[in-house]
Amino acid sequence: MKFSLEWLKDYLETDASVADIASALNRIGHEVEGIEDPADKLAGFRVAHVLTAGPHPDADKLQVLSVDTGEGDPLQVVCGAPNARAGMKGVLGLPGAVVPANGMELRKSAIRGVESNGMMCSVRELELGDEHDGIIELPEDAPTGTSFAEYSNASPVFDVAITPNRPDCMGVMGIARDLAAAGLGTFKAPEVPAIEGEGACPTEIRIDDPEGCPAFYGRVIRGVTNGASPDWMQRRLKAAGQRPISALVDCTNYLMLSTGRPAHVYDLAKLSGAVTARRAKNGETVEALNEKTYTLDDTMTVIADEAGVHDIAGIMGGEHSGAGEDTSDVLLEIAYFDPTRIGVTGRKLGLASDARTRFERGVDPAFLDDGLALLTDLIVQTCSGTPTQVVRAGEAPNQPKVVAFDPGLTARLGGVDVPQDEQRAILEALDFQVAGD
Structure with missing residues (x-):
């Protein structure tokens, strides 16, 4: 992780x-x-202000820029990006910097007979994404001369x-x-917002397989605008090895990686009737979000509507009901699935996912309402929209387990003598409740 x-x-x-x-x-x-x-890879790159941009005397597709680096006189830089222009803020790699994407060390050089003191960089060259049609454009208030590593957090x-x-x-x-x-x-525990919601959830949620899915909570958010997620969210997802997809999908992945709580978002317009957690029928198929089609059997739990299966429960959503650019209303799913069932289904299908990894090991059954509130808040902040009230089907197995614990075990089994008061403090810091004995 x-x-x-x-x-x-x-x-x-x-x-x-x-x-x-x-x-x-x-x-x-x-x-x-x-x-x-990442700051190591960005050493030598800084926020720069393009003061002037003029044509290269011997190359139609090149421009000669005068660039303010925040220190001393402006530098002359030759640039071939179509979006390079006077007044913009960008990222300049100074001589001595190494381009992360290809390992090239930048040097002061002549390009078609014109001196160039570095390179204005694209997103791909700094390994910040796949865009390479032009150089990075920073906001007007980006502080000239600041190291790009510091500016980009x-x-x-x-x-x-x-x-x-x-x-x-x-x-x-x-x-x-x-x-x-x-x-x-x-x-610092997360602040869980109190979101009452406006009106009843228009989608009926049912559980026909309480063994595989003891609890299924959901709500609708109307009027969302799906697009790119905020830079801060994309930055954290990329650090975790996740590829940003869209704001709605990124919000579910962000919740999972933040709290360990997987979630799913359905495009409400693509659902028909009640949404039900049930056993699959032998031979039923579903095209998953990885664009592969899976044949199911009656040992597997799925999320389905009147038209068919939309989700291999706790493992991967379906392609048909996934959120897209034109999605305007969504149904949020926060559920608890039986860990054993998830593990068996995943092995049968040969299907691994981040959600499966968490559900088959056991997610916190007490975190359904809080997880749904946090996801709702993320989506409303990111995509706008108006949430409905929550609908709850079933109940998670949330009875606390009571363990008789002998403090002497730490010394007998671990070989470490930890004072009893310290043991109690550690357990309580981990959110265990510790009785007097």
């Missing part, structure tokens, strides 16, 4: 260094497999191996809770 330091600090108040955080993660059982600092990224018995740490929030319990700062 990957996450940036910037993201971690949403849930952890700490001044600890990257090295101290990595050491603590290893110490408490979350092996750090790698740390990458480049943040170190941790790559951590989460063991199967710790599904609570398959979200940044859980990692933060563990680090706080280890004494590395203060845990």
Whole structure:
């Protein structure tokens, strides 16, 4: 699992260094497999202001720019991007900088007989995306001369191996809770908004397979505008190894990676009648979001409407009802699925996904309402829209488990003598309730 330091600090108040955080993660059982600092790749690139742009004397497709770097006299730079123009802000790679996309070291050189002191860069050249039709255009208020790493909030990224018995740490929030319990700062629980909603949810939600899907909560949001997600969300998703898709899809992925709670969004216009969690029928098929068609059997839980299957429950949504550019009304799904059923279905179909990884290990059954509120808030902030009231089918298995715990086990089994008061404090910091005995 990957996450940036910037993201971690949403849930952890700490001044600890990257090295101290990595050491603590290893110490408490979350092996750090790698740390990458994007700022290292962006050394030598800075925010620059194009003062003038004129034609190259010997090349029709090139321009000669005068560029303010915030230090000393403007630099002359030769540029072939069609969008380069006087007045714009962009990213300049200075001599000595190494282009992340191809490893080329920039040097002061002559291009068709005209001196060039660096290169104005595209998104692809800095490995920030696939766009390469022109150079990066920054907002007018981007501070000239600032290092681009600082301006773009480049943040170190941790790559951590989460063991199967710790599904609570398959979200940044859980990692933060563990680090706080280890004494590395203060845990900051997310603020869950109170969203009443306007009017009843127009979609009926039913459960016909309570063993496979004990609980299914949902609501509709009308009047959303789907497009690109905000830069801050895309930055964090990319750091986690996720490809941004659209604002609606990105919001569900962001919730999952933040809190460990998978979710799904359906295009309401593509649904027919009641939406039901049920067993699949032998031979039923569904085209999943990976554009592959799967043949199902009656051991598998699916989400379906009157027309057919739309979702391999807890594993992957269907292509037919996915949110697209023209989606205006959506149905949100927050459900609890039986971990064993999810694991068996995934193995039968040979289908892996981030959702499956979490559901088959067990997600927090007490996090349905809060998860739905957080997802609603993310979508409304990002895509606008008006949410309805929540509809709840079933109930998650949320009875607390009571464990008789002998404090002496830490010494007998672990070989570490931890005072009883400290053990109690650690357990409580991890959100366990500890009785007097």
